[in-house]
Amino acid sequence: MSLAAEAFVSQMAAAEPWPENATLYQPLKDDQILLSDCASSLAVQAYLRMCCLPVQVVCKANAEYMSPSGRIPFIHVGNQVVSELGPIVQFTKAKGHSLSDGLDDVQRAEMKAYMELVNNMLLTAELYIQWCDDATAAEISRPRYSSPYSWPLNNILAYQKQWEVRRKMNAIGWGGKTLEQVYEDVSQCCQALSQRLGTQPYFFNKQPTELDALVFGHLFTILTTRLTSTELAERIKSYSNLLSFCRRIEQNYFEGKSS
Amino acid sequence: MGTVHARSLDPLPMHGPEFGIQADDIDTTVIEQEPKQEVLENKHVVVQRVHIDGLGRTNEEFLTYEIADVFRARNLIDVMRKSHEARQKLLRLGIFRKVEVVIDTSQGEDALPNGLDVTFEVTELRRMTGSYNTMVGNNEGSMVLGLKLPNVFGRAEKLTFQFSYGTKETSYGLSFFKPQPGHFERNVSINVYKVTGQFPWSSLRETDRGVSAEFSFPVWKTSQTLKWEGVWRELGCLARTASFAVREESGHSLKSSLSHAMVIDTRNSSILPKKGGLLKIHQELAGYTGGDASFLKEDFEIQLNRSLFWDSVLSASLWGGLLLPIGDKPTSIADRFYLGGPTSIRGFSMYSMGPQSEGDYLGGEAYWAGGLHLYTPLPFRPGRGGFGDLFRTHFFLNAGNLCNLNYGEGPQAHLKKLAECIRWSYGLGIVLRLGNIARLELNYCIPMGVQSGDRICDGVQFGAGIRFL
Numbered sequence: 001m002s003l004a005a006e007a008f009v010s011q012m013a014a015a016e017p018w019p020e021n022a023t024l025y026q027p028l029k030d031d032q033i034l035l036s037d038c039a040s041s042l043a044v045q046a047y048l049r050m051c052c053l054p055v056q057v058v059c060k061a062n063a064e065y066m067s068p069s070g071r072i073p074f075i076h077v078g079n080q081v082v083s084e085l086g087p088i089v090q091f092t093k094a095k096g097h098s099l100s101d102g103l104d105d106v107q108r109a110e111m112k113a114y115m116e117l118v119n120n121m122l123l124t125a126e127l128y129i130q131w132c133d134d135a136t137a138a139e140i141s142r143p144r145y146s147s148p149y150s151w152p153l154n155n156i157l158a159y160q161k162q163w164e165v166r167r168k169m170n171a172i173g174w175g176g177k178t179l180e181q182v183y184e185d186v187s188q189c190c191q192a193l194s195q196r197l198g199t200q201p202y203f204f205n206k207q208p209t210e211l212d213a214l215v216f217g218h219l220f221t222i223l224t225t226r227l228t229s230t231e232l233a234e235r236i237k238s239y240s241n242l243l244s245f246c247r248r249i250e251q252n253y254f255e256g257k258s259s
Numbered sequence: 260m261g262t263v264h265a266r267s268l269d270p271l272p273m274h275g276p277e278f279g280i281q282a283d284d285i286d287t288t289v290i291e292q293e294p295k296q297e298v299l300e301n302k303h304v305v306v307q308r309v310h311i312d313g314l315g316r317t318n319e320e321f322l323t324y325e326i327a328d329v330f331r332a333r334n335l336i337d338v339m340r341k342s343h344e345a346r347q348k349l350l351r352l353g354i355f356r357k358v359e360v361v362i363d364t365s366q367g368e369d370a371l372p373n374g375l376d377v378t379f380e381v382t383e384l385r386r387m388t389g390s391y392n393t394m395v396g397n398n399e400g401s402m403v404l405g406l407k408l409p410n411v412f413g414r415a416e417k418l419t420f421q422f423s424y425g426t427k428e429t430s431y432g433l434s435f436f437k438p439q440p441g442h443f444e445r446n447v448s449i450n451v452y453k454v455t456g457q458f459p460w461s462s463l464r465e466t467d468r469g470v471s472a473e474f475s476f477p478v479w480k481t482s483q484t485l486k487w488e489g490v491w492r493e494l495g496c497l498a499r500t501a502s503f504a505v506r507e508e509s510g511h512s513l514k515s516s517l518s519h520a521m522v523i524d525t526r527n528s529s530i531l532p533k534k535g536g537l538l539k540i541h542q543e544l545a546g547y548t549g550g551d552a553s554f555l556k557e558d559f560e561i562q563l564n565r566s567l568f569w570d571s572v573l574s575a576s577l578w579g580g581l582l583l584p585i586g587d588k589p590t591s592i593a594d595r596f597y598l599g600g601p602t603s604i605r606g607f608s609m610y611s612m613g614p615q616s617e618g619d620y621l622g623g624e625a626y627w628a629g630g631l632h633l634y635t636p637l638p639f640r641p642g643r644g645g646f647g648d649l650f651r652t653h654f655f656l657n658a659g660n661l662c663n664l665n666y667g668e669g670p671q672a673h674l675k676k677l678a679e680c681i682r683w684s685y686g687l688g689i690v691l692r693l694g695n696i697a698r699l700e701l702n703y704c705i706p707m708g709v710q711s712g713d714r715i716c717d718g719v720q721f722g723a724g725i726r727f728l
Contacts, residue, residue: 062510068499076503150551153491153513 018095022055022077024048025063031147032061033072034140035225036126041073043217044085048075049253050208051097061148089210099209107204111211114196114203118211121189122218125182128174129232131165136228187235190219194239201248208249215242216249306330306338307365307374313381317354318413324441325349329377338362342377349379351443353417354410357382384409394423401425414440428455428466445476460610462501462619463508465593466493484520487548489513492593502617508592515550518543526564530692531634531651533572537562545594546585553585554594571635576728578603578659579627595622598661599682599713601722603628605657606684606706611714613661627677628659630728634690651690655702657728658683682708699723 026041027033033041041057048055055075060066067074067083074083075091082091092098100108130141145161146154169175174182193215202208203215219242223233236242309329311322325348332338342360349358358381365374390405401423408418417436423429432452439445453468469490476483495509519542526535539560546553558580565573584590597620598604599612613623633654641647660681664673688702700722706715 060507062507065495065510066506068496079503081503081506149511150513150549153511153551156491157511 016078016095018053018092018097019078020054022053022075024055024057024073024075025060025066026057026073027063028059028061028148032144033059034130034144035221035227036123036130037064037072038225039123039126039218039221040071040085041217042221043214044073044075044088046216046249046253047085047089047099047210047213048092050099050213051092053092053097085210085214099207100204102207103204103209111204111209114193114211115214117189117192118214118218121185124169124172124174125186125189125232126218126222127165128169128177128182129179129227131162132169132175133179133228137162139228183231183235186232187238190236190239190242194242197241197245199241202245212245212249216246220246220250302334302373304333304335304338304373304375305371306332306377307369307371309377309379311379311381313383315383316386316413317383317410317415321414321440322349325352326377326379335375338375338377342379346379348443349381352415352438354384354415355381356384386410394425399425399427401428414438415443430454444482446474448473448475457497458610459497460597460608460620461592461622462497462505463592464495464497466495467491468493480523480525482522482524484522486518486520487516488518489515489548489550492591494591494593502619504616504621505592505619512552512591512593513550514545514552514594515548516543516545516552517548526562528695530695530698531572531690532562532564532574533566534564536564551588552591552594553588554590555583555585556594557581558596567633569635571633574632574634575630576632577627577629578728580625581664582624584624590624592622595624596626596661597622598626598628598659601700601702601716601720602724602726603657603728604659604682604684604706605655605686605700605702605720605722606704606715606717607682607709608714608716612659612682612710613713614663615712623661624663625673625677626659626661628657628728630658631656637689649692651692652687653690653700654685654687656683656685658708659728680708680710682706682710682713697723697725698727700727 024041024044027037045055045057063074064070064072068081069083071084074081075088077091080091082088089098100111103111129136131137142158142162146158149157166175177185197203202212204211219236222236223243223246227233306329309326311319311326314322326345329338329341329345332341339362342362346358346360349355358379361378361380363376363378365371365376386408388407388409390403392403392405394401394403402425403421403423405422406420410416411418415438417434419434419436420432422431430453432450432454434448434450434452436446436448439447450471450473451469452471453466455464455466457464467490469488471486471488473484473486475485490513492512492514493510494512496506521538521540523538524535526532526537537560541558543554543556545556558578560576560578562574562576567573580596582590582595597610597613599607600609604612610622611620613626614621634651635653636643637647637650637652642650658681660677660679662676662680664676684704684706686702686704688700688704691699693699700720702720702722704717704720706717709715
């Protein structure tokens with residue numbers, strides 16, 4: 001969207017309060033959704049819970065195609081449809097809810113940098129493992145991605161998605177990496193996050209921010225998703241403060257409150 | 260030919276024994292006229308040889324079916340008539356540019372005194388014809404390439420290919436047609452295509468990639484078609500402002516359907532007929548041969564025409580359709596019916612009637628539409644006998660309804676639903692006939708019975724198309 005259009009949309013958004021019937025759309029939970037989409041969706045859900053904004057999660061097989069940007073998840077609030085965590089954070093800010101108001105400029109810049117790190121490293125690694133690793137692609141990703149469709153459409157769509165992701169990986173330079181190198185990158189990313197977190201409850205001390213939601217979404221999903229090998233989960237488990245961080249957010253925001 | 264010198268009043272010698280007029284007979288021809296005419300009609304002839312000249316790649320045995328009838332002629336008038344019919348049949352195959360008939364007496368040793376030779380001199384169409392167009396419109400430019408191969412294997416098979424490459428979208432179509440030798444009305448056609456469509460009234464964009472196989476055959480006076488079609492449909496929003504109901508329909512689906520159509524057409528022309536009627540019934544069953552979409556769709560079209568006094572024609576038509584989903588999945592926006600516009604209920608905007616959400620029309624699962632027209636020649640008949648005959652004035656009355664059905668209530672409730680909130684319109688206008696395929700209309704319409712949510716176009720409305728209510 002152009003800047004002028006974005007400004008206009010923010011103005012419109014600011015006019016109305018958060019409705020009761022806000023909905024978040026994602027692919028089918030049991031059969032279809034993949035690791036990267038599940039992580040992104042969980043990040044948005046965590047963020048909205050941290051803001052105390054009620055949202056209902058609806059699973060639809062064509063959620064990816066419904067989304068205006070083609071990415072999961074997206075929320076339908078009033079008349080507006082907004083997809084991906086970044087624009088959703090801005091959208092809620094326009095409505096007066098924000099988690100990062102208490103940060104100064106230096107901290108905000110730091111938060112943005114770490115969010116970029118997670119998106120460039122963790123998310124890309126998830127996509128790589130799902131689609132560029134032949135074993136995972138054949139056993140998990142392609143069957144799950146194409147499960148709502150009938151033959152031969154399921155094969156066509158699954159292979160189309162795989163080629164698209166592989167082209168993108170080649171474009172950003174990850175095409176030549178091996179699985180070991182990707183695991184190493186994930187480890188390094190987790191080390192940076194772990195160091196920043198230290199012994200604090202959240203990344204910016206007492207209050208959670210969108211960075212916490214994003215990190216939680218990715219790490220929790222990796223820890224709880226079955227892949228062809230447990231290598232990825234093991235790498236994360238070696239950082240105990242990240243584990244307790246995930247547990248803390250799960251306890252505070254996801255347990256006890258009905259999902 | 261050499262130079263001919265006419266030095267006397269003697270007639271030039273004619274070659275060909277059928278005339279046999281010599282200078283001596285001239286005076287007596289007048290007296291012999293009547294018996295000669297009788298001779299032509301009653302004289303028993305035998306067609307000894309029928310052959311076709313000028314064949315290249317066409318298979319000769321394939322053509323024997325078309326010309327076989329000529330052998331059965333018994334007198335000269337009959338021979339001429341059957342040859343004419345055979346010529347029509349040969350032209351209908353679509354593989355010859357020109358067919359000429361030459362009837363001559365038999366030559367050669369086994370020639371009977373009353374034997375005739377019929378020769379069809381044909382010119383085949385070129386092996387491949389191509390066309391290239393560029394089209395510009397609506398912020399989009401495209402290049403269209405067409406290729407036609409008539410008579411590919413010698414038995415009137417036709418292969419056509421069309422490819423359109425545009426700034427926004429690409430589409431193509433490949434079609435193979437094969438008639439049964441001897442029975443041209445029985446034919447098989449296989450198509451592969453990709454088409455894209457934009458529907459601004461629903462804020463919807465649709466891309467279809469499909470394969471279809473069709474088998475047509477005549478049964479008594481009707482023409483029947485059986486078809487299997489497999490289509491991969493991709494739906495998307497045309498604009499970011501599309502309503503959420505349309506957004507929910509975005510995505511991919513696969514439709515695999517069997518359909519049957521029956522057509523009885525006794526009209527004298529398909530555009531502006533003067534007499535006759537049309538009955539078209541079409542049903543489609545999807546889901547039993549695979550695919551995601553599962554429904555039963557029925558629709559029919561009836562048209563009756565009658566000439567009245569003073570060169571005017573009264574025409575009545577009725578359309579209707581029903582879409583029943585099978586199973587618990589709701590119907591897709593790509594399968595539903597749409598109504599309204601200059602080609603159906605005049606006075607309403609294109610397909611802008613019925614169920615809608617935030618200004619986007621979603622189509623309906625059942626509809627009916629009726630029209631009553633009175634076509635008259637233009638007042639004061641300008642250009643009569645020429646250009647003016649292409650135009651007609653018409654007075655029309657259209658009515659119809661489009662809605663979704665609430666199932667489980669029985670057919671009574673469905674009929675009641677369709678009878679509520681009828682939209683109708685009346686008016687007059689001018690119709691221009693384009694060849695034998697299309698027509699243009701310019702009407703002044705007054706829409707009535709407008710329901711909330713419908714978009715109307717009262718006043719002057721222009722329409723162009725092939726199929727009008």
